Amino acid sequence: MMVNTTEKGGVVLMEIREERLDAHNSGDLKAQMLNLFEEGKINLLINLKDVRFVDSSGLGALVSGYKNASARNGNLKLCGLQSQVKSMFELTRLHRVFEIFPGTEEALASF
Amino acid sequence: MMVNTTEKGGVVLMEIREERLDAHNSGDLKAQMLNLFEEGKINLLINLKDVRFVDSSGLGALVSGYKNASARNGNLKLCGLQSQVKSMFELTRLHRVFEIFPGTEEALASF
């Protein structure tokens, strides 16, 4: 899976450069997040602006990252959700779990 | 079929606002061109920039317009062809029939 990873003031910004986040590539996203946690990063911001479609495996990968970040007293937040993707979080009530921001700026400022 | 029709110095510019020009909508394009000929217009420029796909019926509609314009001592020219659409004209040798321009400006200036 294509991810642009950059670090901004203690937060790792991961831009998912895929149209779909599904059972085919969500395992890879989980693995990339695990690598970051193992390097000692604890604050992740996932930018989903290019993602048109997320399935339950994609949500599962994000929940996994969220749990790992929280367990390390860090945080995993989301930004750039397209409206249909946002509906997926609402349908599964995960919008109550994740902090979700429109853009990167506000999200980064919130850490 | 969605077409933006505007007149610029004696030339009618028709911008095809469709992804596909095929047997489903090429009859409509032919009818719109016929209307213009009946109104006395004889110079048409067809801008295909939004068109990703043309089939043999689409080519046929353009040939029909070309013949009608020529019969009236006018012309029908094309511009804005995407590269795959351009290949269709080459495969059928119709690039030897039509005058094809990259952009509207050059095309309008050529009438």
Added chain:
Amino acid sequence: MNEHIEVDIKVPNQTRYLSLIGKIGEDIARTLKMYKGNREELAYQINLVLTEATTNAIRHASAESPSPHVHITISIQEQTLRIRVFDEGQGFDISNLPAPAPQSLDEHGRGVYLIRSIMDRVTYRQLDGGHVLEMEKTLG
């Protein structure tokens, strides 16, 4: 007018084909003549239920044949969208699945829940040599 569409798909049972299956579902949603609702929302929903059900067929019900495939049918007839996903596995009891707890932090267990939220009728039945998950939605 009776808009009858049938599409039958067989692909290797690998997750790389999920996007093809989902896209075909989206293409069908965008073509429907009689649908009055939000077409892009319907496209997402069909894409989603196809992706969830096919993922389950691949993950939980992989056949032991040398070149295992998944088989999916999508049909539209008289305002009914019907999707069938066939599997060759051991099956499961769909009526015994717990609904995910609200705000659950479980990584799994949202697939069938999503399918049920979107579709009007969902059944899982035994067939010769396997099972079929059948999902229907009335478009209208």
Added chain:
Amino acid sequence: MNEHIEVDIKVPNQTRYLSLIGKIGEDIARTLKMYKGNREELAYQINLVLTEATTNAIRHASAESPSPHVHITISIQEQTLRIRVFDEGQGFDISNLPAPAPQSLDEHGRGVYLIRSIMDRVTYRQLDGGHVLEMEKTLG
């Protein structure tokens, strides 16, 4: 690895479904694992031959049944792309079609020519109750 895909489509025989059929062909082209050539070019070509052949089935071979349909199959197996378009009409003699004259200003008669330019093997055969145009291309 043997990438075996089969898609079977039935739609009302109306030109409004051409874009669905063409898009499914494009989606398949974009998914192919083993194809080494230009994928977007292949997508256009599959879209085109599907569109041309289906248009002919709709235009020249409309069935007399009350709700006529067109039936199309697309398969990929061992580097062979095979498309079949079935019709229920009177048929025609494909070997007797004149090639369009270069720079012909005829509005018609380019469909089968385009199919032949793109595909490696093209046959038109009689079947029970109709005909099938079968087109194959070796993807290399």
